[in-house]
Amino acid sequence: MGVKFFGQFLIDSSEVDASHVREALELMDHENRPLGQIAIAEGFMQQRQVVRVNAEQRNRDLSFGDLAVDMGLLRSEELVTILKVQRTTRLPIGQALVRLGHVASDRLGVLLDSYKTDQAQYDVAMMDLPNGLVSHRVSHYVIDLFPRFMLRVARMKVKVGEVKDFDQEPEFREIAVSVPIQGARGLEVALVCDLEFGEALAMAASGLDRGDLNPEMVADAVGEFLNVLCGNAAGAVAKEGHPVELGPPDYEAELCDGWMIELAVGIGRAALVLSTF
C-alpha cells in the first residue's frame, strides 16, 4: 500500500527477497556512474571541479548538476547532455535483477506492467493552481492524494474545495500541524482543524477510543496523517527525478501566508494551508 519503488514492489509480490535487491543495488552502484564522472568523461569538467562541487553540496541543498551550473563550472546545455547520458546508460534495478538471474528476462515486462498498474492509483493530473504553486509538482500530489489517503487511513470522505490566498487563520483552529518538504523549492504543508475532526482522525488512525485519547495523541495523529500524505507525495516526485526531504512535524504550526484549501470533511472542520519557502 502506498507509493513504492520497483524493488520493493518485487519483494512485496514475493518475486525476490531483500538479499536479491541488495545484490542488485551493489551491481548498480558498480555500473552506474555518478553525474560528476559522466561530466569528466564528456570533457565538460575536471576531477578537481567535481570535488569542489561535492564539497559544496555539504553546505547547499542542491543536486550536483544544479550546483555545478550555479558555481559556473558547467553550462546548462552541458547539464542537459550529461543527464541524458546518465538516463540512457543507467542500469535499472529490474535489469540488474535479470542480469543476476533473480528475475527471468521474459518475466520482467509482465512485472513492470503489474507495477505500473499497482502504482497508477497514485498518478495525479496537473491541477489548476495559483501561480505560486502551479510549478510546484509536490503540491499537486499533496492536494490530489489528500482525499484518497483520508479515505484509506481514516475511512473519512473528504471533498477538496477551492484554493484561495491565505489571509487569516481559520476561526475553527484548535489544532495546526505542519510538515516541511525540502527540495529545490520547499513546501510547508499544514493541516488545520478543530478538535472534533482531530479526534475522529485520531480514533480511526490509532484504533483507540475517544476516552483513551489526550490532546497530545490527537495532535500526533494529525501529524502522522500529514506525514503519510507528504511522504507519499515526496516519494512520488522523487520517482519523477526530483528528490525531496521530509522534515518532522511541527505541532504548533505558525500560519502566516500561502494558500488555503477548504475541506468538506463531514465531521468537524478542517483546511489545508500550503506555503512555499
Place this chain on the structure above:
Amino acid sequence: MAAKINVLLVDDSRTVLAQLERILGDLDGVAIVGMERNGAAAIRVACESLPDLILMDIVMPGLDGLSALRTIKSLNPGIQIAMVSSVSGDPAKAEEAFRLGACQVLGKPFDLDLIESLIQTVRETRLENATENE
C-alpha cells in the same frame, strides 16, 4: 508450542505505535518486547532484549531510523529489521535501507498482509537457523 516472535517497535508517533501494537496483537505467536520513540533508545533496547524483529520508522527526530539500523546491524547482525516509513516510495531512502541490511521496507499506510507475511518469514528464518545450529 513454538516460541513467540519477539518484536521491538520504534516510531516517534504514538499513533503509529498504537496502530502497530493493535495489528501485531491480532497475530498469533507475536510478543511485543518494547516500544521506543527514537533511534538511540532503539539501539539500547535492541542490545538488551535481542528481539527477532524490529519495525522501525525511517524519519525520526534525533538519531533517525537509518542511522539506528546501521548501528544495530553492526552490533547484532542476526536481528531482522524492517523499516516502516511514509517515504518508502522514495527510491533513495528505500535503497539505502536495503543497503544497510533491512529485510523489508514497509510503506504507510500499512498493508496488513505484508506485515503478516513478514512475521511468517522471520519465523521461518528462525526455524532454519535453529536447525542449522542443531
